[in-house]
Amino acid sequence: MAHPTRHCLSYKGAMRVNFLLTTSKRVFYAILLLIAVLVLNFSLIHLAPGDVADTISQSMGGADQELLDQIRADYGLDQPFMVQLGRYIGGVLSFDLGYSFFYNMPVTQLIMERLPATLLLVLTAQLLALIIGVLLGVVSARKPNGITSHFVTFLALFGYSAPVFWTGILLLIGFSLKIQLFPVAGMRDVTIDGGFFVQAQDIFMHLMLPMITLASVFLALYSRLSRATMMEVLGSDYVRTAKAKGLTQSQVVYKHALKNALSPVITLAGLQFSAVISGAVLVETVFSWPGLGTLAFQSIIARDTPTILGILFFSALVVIVGNLLTDVALRAVDPRLRGRG
Amino acid sequence: MSDMIDEPVVQAQSPFSEAWGMFKRNHAAVVALVFLGLVVLGAIFGPWLYPTDPFDMVWAPFSPPGQEGFLLGTDYLGRDLLAMVINGARVSLLIGLSAAVVSIFIGVTVGALAGFYRGWVEEVLMRVTEFFQVLPTLLFSMVLVALFGASLPMITFAIGIVSWTAVARITRSEFLRIRELEYVKASRASGASSRKLMFGVILPNALPPIIVQSALMVGSAILFEAGLSFLGLTDPNVVSWGQIIGSNRQYILDASFTVTIPGIAIFVTVLAISLVGDGLNDALNPKLRQR
Numbered sequence: 001m002a003h004p005t006r007h008c009l010s011y012k013g014a015m016r017v018n019f020l021l022t023t024s025k026r027v028f029y030a031i032l033l034l035i036a037v038l039v040l041n042f043s044l045i046h047l048a049p050g051d052v053a054d055t056i057s058q059s060m061g062g063a064d065q066e067l068l069d070q071i072r073a074d075y076g077l078d079q080p081f082m083v084q085l086g087r088y089i090g091g092v093l094s095f096d097l098g099y100s101f102f103y104n105m106p107v108t109q110l111i112m113e114r115l116p117a118t119l120l121l122v123l124t125a126q127l128l129a130l131i132i133g134v135l136l137g138v139v140s141a142r143k144p145n146g147i148t149s150h151f152v153t154f155l156a157l158f159g160y161s162a163p164v165f166w167t168g169i170l171l172l173i174g175f176s177l178k179i180q181l182f183p184v185a186g187m188r189d190v191t192i193d194g195g196f197f198v199q200a201q202d203i204f205m206h207l208m209l210p211m212i213t214l215a216s217v218f219l220a221l222y223s224r225l226s227r228a229t230m231m232e233v234l235g236s237d238y239v240r241t242a243k244a245k246g247l248t249q250s251q252v253v254y255k256h257a258l259k260n261a262l263s264p265v266i267t268l269a270g271l272q273f274s275a276v277i278s279g280a281v282l283v284e285t286v287f288s289w290p291g292l293g294t295l296a297f298q299s300i301i302a303r304d305t306p307t308i309l310g311i312l313f314f315s316a317l318v319v320i321v322g323n324l325l326t327d328v329a330l331r332a333v334d335p336r337l338r339g340r341g
Numbered sequence: 342m343s344d345m346i347d348e349p350v351v352q353a354q355s356p357f358s359e360a361w362g363m364f365k366r367n368h369a370a371v372v373a374l375v376f377l378g379l380v381v382l383g384a385i386f387g388p389w390l391y392p393t394d395p396f397d398m399v400w401a402p403f404s405p406p407g408q409e410g411f412l413l414g415t416d417y418l419g420r421d422l423l424a425m426v427i428n429g430a431r432v433s434l435l436i437g438l439s440a441a442v443v444s445i446f447i448g449v450t451v452g453a454l455a456g457f458y459r460g461w462v463e464e465v466l467m468r469v470t471e472f473f474q475v476l477p478t479l480l481f482s483m484v485l486v487a488l489f490g491a492s493l494p495m496i497t498f499a500i501g502i503v504s505w506t507a508v509a510r511i512t513r514s515e516f517l518r519i520r521e522l523e524y525v526k527a528s529r530a531s532g533a534s535s536r537k538l539m540f541g542v543i544l545p546n547a548l549p550p551i552i553v554q555s556a557l558m559v560g561s562a563i564l565f566e567a568g569l570s571f572l573g574l575t576d577p578n579v580v581s582w583g584q585i586i587g588s589n590r591q592y593i594l595d596a597s598f599t600v601t602i603p604g605i606a607i608f609v610t611v612l613a614i615s616l617v618g619d620g621l622n623d624a625l626n627p628k629l630r631q632r
Contacts, residue, residue: 161611274478279479282572312477
C-alpha cells in the first residue's frame with residue numbers, strides 16, 4: 001500500500017517502469033513454473049513402473065533382453081537421469097513432446113489438433129459464468145431478500161454440490177434426448193455443408209450444452225462472490241456521496257459500484273482456471289467434445305504415457321497464461337494495482 | 342452496542358457448548374447433520390442389513406425402480422442398484438474422508454511452517470503451493486492413478502496431493518496474524534520451543550477457519566472421487582457412486598434412472614456436507630458471535 005511519493009516528479013513514468021518490472025517478474029516466474037511442471041512430468045515417467053521399451057515390446061508381442069537393451073539405447077533410456085531430463089526439456093523447448101505410439105503421430109501435433117476445441121469450451125464457459133454471475137450478483141445485491149437473491153443462494157448450493165458430469169448427463173437427457181433441441185455429441189455435424197456462417201452456427205449448437213454445464217459450477221461461485229462484494233460496496237461512503245450528488249440508482253450501481261465490485265470476482269476467476277480445465281475433462285467426456293479432455297481420457301485408457309504427460313504440460317501452460325491474462329485484466333479494472341508488485 | 346450492557350451476565354461456557362449453541366440456530370445445518378449421520382450409518386451397516394452382492398446379476402437389465410422387488414431397479418448388467426448405491430456409499434465416504442485428511446495434513450503443515458518461520462521458508466513453500474495451483478487438479482490425479490495403479494490408497498493420495506493448497510493458504514494467513522499477538526509473544530518470551538509455539542499455542546487458535554475449510558474439503562474430495570471413478574479410474578473390485586454413473590451412461594436412452602439415482606446420492610451427500618460447513622462457519626466465526 002506504500003504510496004510512491006518519492007516518484008512524485010514523474011509519477012506516471014515511474015508507474016510504467018514499475019508495471020514493466022512486475023510484468024517481467026511474473027513472466028519469469030511463469031517460465032520457472034513451466035520448467036517445474038516438466039521436471040515433475042519427467043520424474044513421473046521415471047518413477048512409474050514400465051518404460052517406452054516395455055510398451056514397444058508389448059506392442060510387438062514380446063522381445064528378448066537384447067532387443068530391450070537395444071531399444072533403450074536407441075531412445076537414450078540407458079543415459080543417466082539428468083542427461084535424459086535435459087534432453088526432455090530441450091525437446092519440449094523445440095516443441096517436441098515425444099511420439100504417441102497409440103495414435104501414431106507426434107504428441108505436439110495431436111495436442112494442437114485438440115487444443116482449439118478445449119480453448120473454445122473453457123473460455124466461453126468462463127465468460128458466460130462471469131457475465132451471468134456478475135449480473136445475478138448485482139441484481140440480488142440491490143434486493144437482498146428478493147427472488148433473485150434466493151435463486152443465487154440455491155444456485156450456489158447446487159453448483160457446489162452437483163457433480164459436473166451428472167449435471168451434464170441430466171441436461172443431455174433433458175435437452176438432447178427428451179426435447180431434441182441440441183445435438184447429442186461432438187462439435188460439428190460432418191453432413192452439414194455450407195459457408196462460414198452455417199458452420200459457425202453448427203458449432204454453436206453443439207457448444208451450448210457443454211458450455212452451460214461447465215459454466216454452472218463457476219456461475220455459482222461468481223454470483224455469490226459478486227453479491228457479497230456488491231453489498232459491501234453499496235454500503236460504502238463514496239456510493240453514498242454519489243447518491244447524494246443526485247445520480248440515479250442505476251448510474252450509481254453500474255458506473256461507480258460495479259467497477260469496484262468487479263476486481264475480486266476477476267481475481268477469483270483467474271484462480272479457477274485450473275478447476276475449469278479439470279471440469280472440462282469431465283464435460284468433454286460426457287459430450288464427446290473433441291478436446292484435450294477426451295484425448296486425456298482416451299490416452300489414459302490406452303496407457304499412452306507421452307500423450308498424457310503432453311496434455312498435463314499444455315493444460316498447465318493454459319492455466320499459467322490464463323493467470324497472466326487475469327493479472328492484466330485486473331490492472332485494467334483496478335488502477336490501484338498498477339503500481340504494485 | 343447499548344443492548345449488550347443490558348444483557349444479563351452469561352455464565353462461562355465451554356467453547357464446545359458455546360459453538361454448539363450457535364450451530365443449533367442454523368436449522369438447515371442441523372437437519373443436514375442428522376442426514377449425514379444417517380448416510381454414515383447406512384454406509385457402515387447397510388451392507389449387513391441389505392446383503393445383496395452389488396456385483397451379482399440378480400435380474401434382467403434396466404428393470405425400473407420399484408418393480409420386480411428392486412427398490413431402485415437394476416443396471417445394464419442386471420445388478421441391484423440399491424445394493425450398488427449402499428456399497429458405493431462406503432467407498433465414496435471412505436475416500437472422501439481420508440483424502441480430506443491427507444490434504445488437511447499437508448495443507449496445515451505447509452501453511453504453519455510458512456506462516457511461522459517466514460523468510461525463505463515461506464518463499465519456497467508458497468512457490469510450491471503456487472506450483473500445485475497451476476497443475477490442473479483432475480488431470481494430475483488422473484496421471485497419478487493411471488501410472489501407479491488404481492488402488493484405493495493411490496486414489497486417496499492422488500486426491501489429497503492436489504487439494505491441499507486452499508488449506509495451506511488459510512493456515513498461513515491465520516499464522517501470520519496470530520504470531521504477532523501478545524499471548525504468542527508472551528509464551529515465546531517465557532522460552533517455549535518453536536514446536537510448542539506452532540502446534541501448542543498458535544494452531545489451536547487458528548483452528549476455526551481450518552475446520553470450516555476441512556468440512557468443505559470432504560465434500561469436494563467426494564466429488565473428486567466421483568469424477569475419477571466416472572472416468573473409470575477406480576479400483577475395479579469395489580463399487581462407487583461415480584463409477585455406477587460412468588458405466589451406465591452409454592445406456593441413458595434405455596434407462597436414465599441408473600444415472601440419475603447415484604447422482605442424487607452424491608448431490609445430496611455433498612449438499613449436506615456444505616450445509617454443515619455453513620453451520621460450522623456460524624458456530625466458529627467469532628465475528629458473528631456477538632449478534
